[in-house]
Amino acid sequence: MSVATAPRLRLIIVGxxxxxxxRQDKHFSKMVELLSQRGMQLGGAEFISDERETIAATLARSFATDDVVFCCGGIGATPDDQTRQAAAQALGVELELHPEAARLIAERCADNERRGQGSGDMSLPENQQRLQMGVFPVGAEIVPNPYNKIPGFFIRNHTFMPGFPVMAWPMMEWTLDTRYRQFHHAVTRIEHSFLAFKLPESRITPALEELEKRWPGIKAFSLPSMGETGHPHIDLGVKGExxxxAEALAYLRAEVVRVGGQLNPPEK
Known part of the structure; x- marks a missing residue:
């Protein structure tokens, strides 16, 4: 990946x-928000089950791309947490306890003991179980977790985080700002839209097609509404450089009028 060519960014939600x-997903809207703040945009999202083979198959396809991917969920240490194992399977590598992750998990256990919540003795079965959360595919790097120190992991441009927003969202931000800062605002894009009334979508479609031919790289969009705001209309717009x-928007507005549409709501 080069600075001139920003990568495609995707989101995978496991659960x-x-x-x-x-539970209702909250990661999608947050990811869009974080990317927008950095002049980036989401290129795709998937929601998949906890089943290991499903996760492994999804990740195998994903690792075969050059995309930057954020994966939320399934990295705990209970039987329904299968993302770590599936990632290793997809990559064809073994799992191992990451030494830095082990240190951070031990720190977390010690912190808990100081608060009177359990023991910092890492030989205890419950703490040995907690160490499983630091078992990652060979070659992975940790992703810091400021909430409770138990890290996620990063491998092949894929960042793996817990499903809890309070943990995942700071990890998303850290990854975007640490690993991908060079892509912030790498491409300047803008979006314009307006409402068109008294116009069937089929009548303006040829203009949308012509617009994208005249201005390569500009994407046109058309979002019809059945009149929830009082009048049926189409939310028409363009996005790009x-x-x-701006030129494409002016063309589109003129086309709406030319084919018989209105730019203002009709009077009741």
Whole structure:
């Protein structure tokens, strides 16, 4: 990847609890927000189950790309946490206890003991179980977790984080600002939109197609509404490089009028 060519960024959410509706995903909107603040944008998202083979197959396809990927969920140490194992399987590598992760988990246990919450003795079964959260695919690097020190991991441009937003979101920010700062605001994009009334979408579609031919790199969009705001309308717009987007917007507004649409809501 070069500074001139920003990578495609994707999000993978792991968890049966999301698919069943027991919990509502919060990562998608936060990822979009964090990327927008840095002049970046999300290129795709997947929601998948906790089943190891499903995760492994998804990651195998993902590792085969040059994309930057954030994966949330399934890196704990209970039986339904299978993401660490699936990542190793997808990469064809073994799992091992990362020494820095082991140190940080031991620090966390010691912190708990000082607060009167358990023991810092790492030989105890419960603490040995906690160490499983530091078992990562061989070659992985840790991702710091400021909330409770138990890290996520990074390998092949994939960042793996817990499902808890209070932990995952700071890890997302750290990764974007530490590993991918060179891509912040690498491409200047702008988005313009307006509402068109008294216009069927089919009538403006040829103009949208012509727009993208005339201004390569500009993407047009059309979002029809059935009238929740009082009048049926289409939210029309363009996004891309500022100068070309402004030209394309002017063209699109003129086309709406030319084919019989209105730029203002009709009077009741």
């Amino acid at each position: 049966d609890e999301i698919l069943s509706g027991r 500022p100068k070309a987007a």
